[in-house]
Amino acid sequence: MPILEVKNLKVRLADQIVLENTDFVLGKGDTLAVIGPNGSGKTTLLRAILGALSYEGEIILAPETRIGYVPQKIDLERDLPITVQEFLLLKSMQGESSAYSPRQALELVNLSADFLKKRIGELSAGEFQRALIAWAVIDRPNLLLFDEPTASVDVAGQETVYELLHRLHDKYDLTLILISHDLTVVYRYANKVLCLNRAQVCFGAPSEVLTPQELEKLYGGGHKFYHHTHEKT
Amino acid sequence: MDANLLKIFIAAGLIAASGGMLGSLALLRRMALVGDALSHVALPGVALGILFHFNPFLGALIFLVFGTFVIWAVEHKTKLPVDTLVGVMFTLALAVGALLTPKEDILDALFGDISNISSLDFWLASITSIVIIILLLMFYKKFTLSLISPDLALAAGQKPHMLELLFLMIFAFAVAVGIKFTGALLMGSLIIIPAATSRNISKSMNQYLTLSALLGVLGAVLGVLVSYFYGFSPGPTFVLFSGAIFFISIFFRR
Numbered sequence: 001m002p003i004l005e006v007k008n009l010k011v012r013l014a015d016q017i018v019l020e021n022t023d024f025v026l027g028k029g030d031t032l033a034v035i036g037p038n039g040s041g042k043t044t045l046l047r048a049i050l051g052a053l054s055y056e057g058e059i060i061l062a063p064e065t066r067i068g069y070v071p072q073k074i075d076l077e078r079d080l081p082i083t084v085q086e087f088l089l090l091k092s093m094q095g096e097s098s099a100y101s102p103r104q105a106l107e108l109v110n111l112s113a114d115f116l117k118k119r120i121g122e123l124s125a126g127e128f129q130r131a132l133i134a135w136a137v138i139d140r141p142n143l144l145l146f147d148e149p150t151a152s153v154d155v156a157g158q159e160t161v162y163e164l165l166h167r168l169h170d171k172y173d174l175t176l177i178l179i180s181h182d183l184t185v186v187y188r189y190a191n192k193v194l195c196l197n198r199a200q201v202c203f204g205a206p207s208e209v210l211t212p213q214e215l216e217k218l219y220g221g222g223h224k225f226y227h228h229t230h231e232k233t
Numbered sequence: 234m235d236a237n238l239l240k241i242f243i244a245a246g247l248i249a250a251s252g253g254m255l256g257s258l259a260l261l262r263r264m265a266l267v268g269d270a271l272s273h274v275a276l277p278g279v280a281l282g283i284l285f286h287f288n289p290f291l292g293a294l295i296f297l298v299f300g301t302f303v304i305w306a307v308e309h310k311t312k313l314p315v316d317t318l319v320g321v322m323f324t325l326a327l328a329v330g331a332l333l334t335p336k337e338d339i340l341d342a343l344f345g346d347i348s349n350i351s352s353l354d355f356w357l358a359s360i361t362s363i364v365i366i367i368l369l370l371m372f373y374k375k376f377t378l379s380l381i382s383p384d385l386a387l388a389a390g391q392k393p394h395m396l397e398l399l400f401l402m403i404f405a406f407a408v409a410v411g412i413k414f415t416g417a418l419l420m421g422s423l424i425i426i427p428a429a430t431s432r433n434i435s436k437s438m439n440q441y442l443t444l445s446a447l448l449g450v451l452g453a454v455l456g457v458l459v460s461y462f463y464g465f466s467p468g469p470t471f472v473l474f475s476g477a478i479f480f481i482s483i484f485f486r487r
Contacts, residue, residue: 050387050388051387052384052387052388067388068388069384069385069388071382071384071385071388074382074384074385076381076382077381079432080261080381081431081432081435081436081437081438081440081441082377082381082437082438082441083436083437083438086437086438086439089374090374090377090378090389091378091385091389119436119437135385136388
């Protein structure tokens, strides 16, 4: 049984069609990478799945699906007088007994319990991103939406955000949807890829659908795409 | 201490506590000036109350609830530029209020006077303030989340627009009771100053909320005391003390 089914999705923002003809199905444990140029409707798709904007067509979630969402960036003011612990508790307040404690949630993303008492503004960009992931997984979602994780902010020697997501995915049988610009990431971590350019351009296994022709169609000609692998050092 | 002074202390303290607490949430999204702008809308209501001999609190409240609903609706249901419209509406309300208010009452309406509080007003102000504090405590996590990040609030399954309406309605009640203390012009101080001071020195949300309320009470007690013994108007005196504490707090920024 699919966990998410999107049928003939169409989204208008201010009378402009920003996304249409989108159809795909995800099963439990799938990792879907959404790729496409800027303004191609990637974030719009995530927001539609979240139910944060109105759309035409159908988005069917399996019963009991809990969605976790990590936004691309949130405009939190740096001097907010709020600690990481308080921030995490803002979400897990619904009294769900299955939710993690803030301490456990931080453990999942490899942040020590010392961070509980720190203010949000004291975190580095990388630490803050981890805190946001902790926020997203604290109530044990089974579908995690991730808008453009940036791998660049990680300290050398630590696991990257992608490795972190991959670990969570394996351990908890999460279904993942992530927006990414990095084709290396798509090949390494995703078993399905969805190409968007205001409409669905391709969908399928990365090795099958990411042909140079498709990529040229997606991003326009004149660009060279190559798939490079990073060897672990 | 005579009974009247005690009544003034209690009413002013509760009004300032609820205003401070509300302000701490409003300042999360730089909504500080909403209180200021909103208080102008109350003036025609206050004027009508004075003219037609019903409680000005009631008149203020009706205009405020209507005003907040219009702001909310304009923001979410239309594509009109909110700040422009709000600016026009509020100055218009102030002008209408200024024309309607009888001359001998205009100072009280603009700068407040809690020193002659009636029994009815005492109970109205105290009970409303307590209800505001209770509501804020009940919803503070939801308000906090939807104020600091509407996106995350949506992801957590909240309805930010409805929460915002509730928050603005609480705001309207807080302004309606605050006007008795500081008047329409200085109402914003109850919302802004204690919270801004608290924000300078707080390390956590709990501290921030508690301290905002306590600093409001401290300013109110000092303001009422000094005005009682020296015959000043309590509203402006509150603003002076709270402002002074704010400037001191700048040196203790964490």
